[in-house]
Amino acid sequence: MITAFESRVYECCKMVPKGKVTTYKAIAQALGHQGYRAVGNALNKNPFSHVPCHRVVCANGRVGGFAHGVGKKVEMLRKEGVEVNNGTIVDFERRYFHLYGPSDSASFSLVPLLTSSIAMIFSRVMPYSYFTR
Secondary structure, eight states: OOOHHHHHHHHHHHTSOTTOBEEHHHHHHHTTOOOHHHHHHHHHTOOOTTSOGGGEEOTTSBOOOOTTOHHHHHHHHHHTTOOEETTEETTHHHHBOOSSOTTOOSOOOOHHHHHHHHHHHHHHHSOHHHHTO
16 A cells, blocks of 8 residues: 555656656655655655656766666666666756756645545545546
Protein backbone atom coordinates (compact mmCIF):
# COMPACT_ATOMS: atom_id res chain seq x y z
CA MET A 1 0.00 0.00 0.00
CA ILE A 2 1.33 3.42 -0.91
CA THR A 3 1.35 6.36 1.48
CA ALA A 4 -0.19 9.77 0.81
CA PHE A 5 3.32 11.23 0.49
CA GLU A 6 4.32 8.60 -2.08
CA SER A 7 1.15 9.27 -4.04
CA ARG A 8 1.93 13.00 -4.16
CA VAL A 9 5.51 12.26 -5.26
CA TYR A 10 4.18 10.09 -8.11
CA GLU A 11 1.77 12.84 -9.18
CA CYS A 12 4.64 15.36 -9.37
CA CYS A 13 6.72 12.88 -11.31
CA LYS A 14 3.93 12.37 -13.86
CA MET A 15 4.04 16.10 -14.67
CA VAL A 16 7.54 15.82 -16.16
CA PRO A 17 7.25 15.49 -19.96
CA LYS A 18 9.34 13.23 -22.17
CA GLY A 19 12.72 14.75 -22.97
CA LYS A 20 12.83 16.66 -19.67
CA VAL A 21 14.06 15.88 -16.17
CA THR A 22 13.44 17.27 -12.72
CA THR A 23 15.17 16.67 -9.43
CA TYR A 24 14.47 14.93 -6.15
CA LYS A 25 14.96 18.33 -4.51
CA ALA A 26 12.44 20.06 -6.80
CA ILE A 27 9.77 17.46 -6.05
CA ALA A 28 10.40 17.73 -2.30
CA GLN A 29 10.19 21.52 -2.45
CA ALA A 30 7.01 21.39 -4.54
CA LEU A 31 5.46 19.27 -1.82
CA GLY A 32 6.71 21.53 0.97
CA HIS A 33 9.00 18.77 2.23
CA GLN A 34 12.67 18.89 3.19
CA GLY A 35 13.40 15.21 2.60
CA TYR A 36 14.99 14.84 -0.82
CA ARG A 37 15.99 11.30 0.07
CA ALA A 38 12.40 10.55 1.06
CA VAL A 39 11.43 11.44 -2.51
CA GLY A 40 14.09 9.04 -3.81
CA ASN A 41 12.86 6.30 -1.50
CA ALA A 42 9.28 6.82 -2.66
CA LEU A 43 10.36 6.63 -6.30
CA ASN A 44 12.41 3.50 -5.59
CA LYS A 45 9.22 1.81 -4.31
CA ASN A 46 7.06 3.01 -7.22
CA PRO A 47 4.69 0.16 -8.19
CA PHE A 48 3.23 2.00 -11.22
CA SER A 49 4.70 1.62 -14.70
CA HIS A 50 2.99 4.87 -15.85
CA VAL A 51 5.02 6.98 -13.37
CA PRO A 52 8.24 8.06 -15.16
CA CYS A 53 10.67 7.82 -12.22
CA HIS A 54 13.60 7.74 -14.62
CA ARG A 55 13.01 11.46 -15.30
CA VAL A 56 14.04 12.41 -11.76
CA VAL A 57 17.74 13.09 -11.23
CA CYS A 58 20.09 14.69 -8.70
CA ALA A 59 20.21 18.48 -8.33
CA ASN A 60 23.76 18.55 -9.75
CA GLY A 61 22.64 16.87 -12.99
CA ARG A 62 23.93 13.42 -12.06
CA VAL A 63 21.59 10.59 -13.04
CA GLY A 64 21.25 9.17 -9.52
CA GLY A 65 19.81 5.79 -8.66
CA PHE A 66 17.06 3.71 -10.17
CA ALA A 67 15.24 0.59 -8.96
CA HIS A 68 16.00 -1.21 -12.25
CA GLY A 69 19.64 -0.11 -12.33
CA VAL A 70 21.34 3.08 -13.48
CA GLY A 71 22.07 1.58 -16.91
CA LYS A 72 18.36 1.09 -17.53
CA LYS A 73 17.63 4.65 -16.37
CA VAL A 74 20.21 6.05 -18.80
CA GLU A 75 18.79 3.90 -21.60
CA MET A 76 15.25 5.16 -20.93
CA LEU A 77 16.40 8.79 -20.82
CA ARG A 78 18.30 8.42 -24.09
CA LYS A 79 15.23 6.93 -25.78
CA GLU A 80 13.42 10.15 -24.84
CA GLY A 81 16.17 12.32 -26.32
CA VAL A 82 18.02 13.16 -23.10
CA GLU A 83 21.75 12.85 -23.64
CA VAL A 84 23.79 11.40 -20.78
CA ASN A 85 27.59 11.52 -20.59
CA ASN A 86 29.54 9.86 -17.76
CA GLY A 87 26.43 9.66 -15.59
CA THR A 88 25.50 13.33 -16.03
CA ILE A 89 22.68 14.94 -18.02
CA VAL A 90 24.16 16.89 -20.94
CA ASP A 91 22.81 20.46 -21.09
CA PHE A 92 21.06 19.93 -17.77
CA GLU A 93 19.67 23.47 -17.55
CA ARG A 94 17.91 23.12 -20.91
CA ARG A 95 16.51 19.69 -19.99
CA TYR A 96 15.37 20.74 -16.52
CA PHE A 97 11.60 20.84 -16.02
CA HIS A 98 10.65 23.54 -13.51
CA LEU A 99 7.92 22.43 -11.17
CA TYR A 100 7.71 26.00 -9.82
CA GLY A 101 7.70 27.69 -13.20
CA PRO A 102 10.45 29.56 -15.06
CA SER A 103 11.21 32.03 -12.27
CA ASP A 104 11.24 29.39 -9.53
CA SER A 105 8.62 31.44 -7.74
CA ALA A 106 6.03 29.85 -5.52
CA SER A 107 3.55 29.75 -8.41
CA PHE A 108 3.46 25.95 -8.48
CA SER A 109 -0.13 24.80 -8.22
CA LEU A 110 -1.03 21.85 -6.08
CA VAL A 111 -4.53 21.75 -7.61
CA PRO A 112 -3.72 18.82 -9.97
CA LEU A 113 -2.19 16.92 -7.05
CA LEU A 114 -5.12 17.57 -4.77
CA THR A 115 -7.66 16.77 -7.48
CA SER A 116 -6.08 13.43 -8.32
CA SER A 117 -5.64 12.59 -4.61
CA ILE A 118 -9.27 13.36 -3.90
CA ALA A 119 -10.36 11.32 -6.91
CA MET A 120 -8.23 8.41 -5.71
CA ILE A 121 -9.78 8.58 -2.24
CA PHE A 122 -13.35 8.71 -3.59
CA SER A 123 -12.71 5.87 -6.01
CA ARG A 124 -11.79 3.69 -3.05
CA VAL A 125 -14.76 4.57 -0.84
CA MET A 126 -17.53 5.33 -3.33
CA PRO A 127 -18.84 2.80 -5.84
CA TYR A 128 -18.61 3.76 -9.52
CA SER A 129 -22.39 3.69 -9.77
CA TYR A 130 -22.56 6.62 -7.34
CA PHE A 131 -20.88 8.87 -9.92
CA THR A 132 -22.89 7.65 -12.92
CA ARG A 133 -26.40 8.33 -11.57
